[in-house]
Amino acid sequence: ETGVTQTPRHLVMGMTNKKSLKCEQHLGHNAMYWYKQSAKKPLELMFVYNFKEQTENNSVPSRFSPECPNSSHLFLHLHTLQPEDSALYLCASSPDRGDEKLFFGSGTQLSVL
Amino acid sequence: LAKTTQPISMDSYEGQEVNITCSHNNIATNDYITWYQQFPSQGPRFIIQGYKTKVTNEVASLFIPADRKSSTLSLPRVSLSDTAVYYCLVGDLVSGGYNKLIFGAGTRLAVHP
Numbered sequence: 001e002t003g004v005t006q007t008p009r010h011l012v013m014g015m016t017n018k019k020s021l022k023c024e025q026h027l028g029h030n031a032m033y034w035y036k037q038s039a040k041k042p043l044e045l046m047f048v049y050n051f052k053e054q055t056e057n058n059s060v061p062s063r064f065s066p067e068c069p070n071s072s073h074l075f076l077h078l079h080t081l082q083p084e085d086s087a088l089y090l091c092a093s094s095p096d097r098g099d100e101k102l103f104f105g106s107g108t109q110l111s112v113l
Numbered sequence: 114l115a116k117t118t119q120p121i122s123m124d125s126y127e128g129q130e131v132n133i134t135c136s137h138n139n140i141a142t143n144d145y146i147t148w149y150q151q152f153p154s155q156g157p158r159f160i161i162q163g164y165k166t167k168v169t170n171e172v173a174s175l176f177i178p179a180d181r182k183s184s185t186l187s188l189p190r191v192s193l194s195d196t197a198v199y200y201c202l203v204g205d206l207v208s209g210g211y212n213k214l215i216f217g218a219g220t221r222l223a224v225h226p
Contacts, residue, residue, distance in 0.1 A: 002158070033214070043216040056213070090156045098212030100147040100204050104156025
């Protein structure tokens with residue numbers, strides 16, 4: 001148990017669907033992150049939030065829309081995804097932005113049909 | 114791009130000591146070196162972090178030479194359950210004065226009976 005909880009654990013969606021991934025951290029951290037990990041590839045940093053303000057967007061397509069209502073919750077809204085977006089989506093938190101000690105959730109395994 | 118370089122894969126046998134080396138030639142003065150372990154379909158898990166010399170915890174040891182341009186993760190007496198991907202992370206200090214947390218490809222360790 002890392003203190004970071006992601007739901008759902010698995011998600012299958014069609015290309016026309018809209019779905020959301022949820023992340024919650026109980027660690028009192030100020031920074032939260034979304035990473036994408038495609039099969040047998042390194043983690044790709046997608047978004048960074050610090051004190052619920054977005055501080056990084058690493059050229060992520062607009063079909064991925066993050067939301068951070070407070071420092072404990074992070075969402076990733078998905079719409080009109082492509083099959084190549086199928087991947088493991090990981091949420092992480094750290095005490096402060098850029099702190100290398102990250103705490104990851106178990107991830108959401110997403111399949112886009 | 115990640116600031117680190119690691120071997121793509123390593124093989125070992127149960128009971129042996131495994132040493133995984135990471136190169137980070139452009140490490141900055143304030144950077145820490147952090148290692149993670151990742152099992153399939155799970156988020157990476159923090160193993161150990163260090164700044165210089167040697168750090169040891171109940172799981173592993175981390176050796177960092179004086180020039181800090183490399184580091185070695187040492188896993189004593191590995192078991193089959195240590196089969197995983199191991200990542201070395203060094204933050205990339207960017208404008209704004211914070212670290213960008215980009216993971217490299219990691220080292221895929223396979224432990225054999």
